[in-house]
Amino acid sequence: MSISHFGAVLLFSLFTSVVFGITQRAEPRMMVRFGAFCFALFAGGTVAASWVMWLIKH
């Protein structure tokens, strides 16, 4: 199996956010909100860290 680095980030963020959403909140609506929040943090954080590394290199 071959996967791009960004694809790996998205899959990791998706699966982890689903588990965090279900386990860290009690109400279904809050689960969805927290899951979406985690996904945004995971994916956004990775993109932000990538830009920081690019800036350091250049």
Added chain:
Amino acid sequence: MVTKVNYPLTAGDKALTEDSPARVSPTLALLAGWLVPGAGHLLLGKWVRAGLLMVSILGMFAIGIALQGKVYTPNTGEPLDMLGFAGDLGSGLLYGLARLLGWGQAPVLVAVADYGTKFIVVAGLLNIVAAVDAHSLASGRKRS
């Protein structure tokens, strides 16, 4: 004949008698959830959550294996390997299956294989989180 019990009920006792409609022992929910991803929630009648947890954890584990990630073994002497082993062990029967079938034993040579190793470890850690959540639901510590 009904006997009256004269000792204070623990949170687990109360859950077994009142709060939990499925009336599953918290220990059983924890063990089932650890051995098979999502099984703890399944026992508690939380079908949708069980399905989502199962798909997520199995998916992460399967992708990790497909990316040729490493499955850690015990007693390598390396501290980081021992931590990886502890994480992998969280997958329960999946870890046993991987060891039995020889998955993840090839040396890691490419970057995505290293991602695969992390996917496998994190799948195990997430499974532990899910199993503890099933325990909390069964004991009444978590409302719903």
